[in-house]
Amino acid sequence: MPIKLVFxxxxxxxxxxxxxxxxxxxxxxxxxxxxxxxxxxxLRGERVKLALNGRVLADKTSLSASEGDEIALLPPVxxx
Amino acid sequence: xxxxxxxxxxxxxxxLVEHGFDPSAEVVPFAERVPQAGGIASFVGKVRPGGGVxxxxxxxxxxxxxxxxxxLAEEVLARFxxxxxLILHRVGMMRPTEPIVLVAAAARHRRAAIEAxxxxxxxxxxxxxxxxxxxxxxxxxxxxxREQDHADLARWSATAT
Numbered sequence: 001m002p003i004k005l006v007f008x009x010x011x012x013x014x015x016x017x018x019x020x021x022x023x024x025x026x027x028x029x030x031x032x033x034x035x036x037x038x039x040x041x042x043l044r045g046e047r048v049k050l051a052l053n054g055r056v057l058a059d060k061t062s063l064s065a066s067e068g069d070e071i072a073l074l075p076p077v078x079x080x
Numbered sequence: 081x082x083x084x085x086x087x088x089x090x091x092x093x094x095x096l097v098e099h100g101f102d103p104s105a106e107v108v109p110f111a112e113r114v115p116q117a118g119g120i121a122s123f124v125g126k127v128r129p130g131g132g133v134x135x136x137x138x139x140x141x142x143x144x145x146x147x148x149x150x151x152l153a154e155e156v157l158a159r160f161x162x163x164x165x166l167i168l169h170r171v172g173m174m175r176p177t178e179p180i181v182l183v184a185a186a187a188r189h190r191r192a193a194i195e196a197x198x199x200x201x202x203x204x205x206x207x208x209x210x211x212x213x214x215x216x217x218x219x220x221x222x223x224x225x226r227e228q229d230h231a232d233l234a235r236w237s238a239t240a241t
Contacts, residue, residue: 008141009211010222054143072141078212078223079205 003065005034006072011048014038024067031063031071042075049074091164091186092153096146096171103182106168110184114163117186121193122166123201129176135215136174145171145209152203160196162187167200169208199236206233 002021012018050060051072103124166184185196206229
């Protein structure tokens with residue numbers, strides 16, 4: 001079972017789809033490698049956060065995802 | 081019920097709403113559940129007409145968005161002496177003048193109810209997990225966070241006890 005990447009907000013436009021499957025396991029550098037350049041650059045920005053299985057990571061570079069996990073890429077919120 | 085009552089006794093209604101809703105129809109059943117309240121304050125946020133906006137789409141991330149709203153409801157209940165709190169937020173596609181958000185707070189005294197609604201709205205506007213885009217004549221545009229929203233939020237940390 002692969003890892004599911006979920007793209008929120010304008011990152012879904014950059015990705016061309018709201019979701020993508022990638023093979024695990026995946027750490028921070030692996031995630032950057034798995035993403036093409038505009039997405040990878042956006043992810044490096046300090047205002048983009050990562051959530052692993054619904055929990056926001058305090059330090060996204062500590063990412064450690066396994067098969068079946070869900071990683072969400074969260075750009076700054078627009079507010080309600 | 082006095083302020084020492086367990087928070088568990090207090091009414092909390094927190095929902096994401098997928099379709100158009102009638103705010104006044106939502107306040108009535110909430111009010112019925114807080115008969116001891118001396119007052120209920122409510123705020124309805126709508127898609128603002130004008131500015132060339134034809135439609136607004138609000139997207140969310142299910143594992144975070146509702147949990148974040150529920151945590152906000154608990155924070156409001158912990159901070160203000162309320163009998164109950166109601167937070168409803170639309171997701172999906174909306175047209176100008178349609179309601180996006182409804183917050184209502186019931187309390188023994190008006191100040192707590194009014195301030196609780198203000199506090200909840202400032203937090204929803206600045207740090208809730210929503211992403212918004214607007215459709216104008218030339219297509220869709222993502223809405224960036226507004227500095228004013230962060231300034232509104234900072235009002236509450238300045239007065240934190």
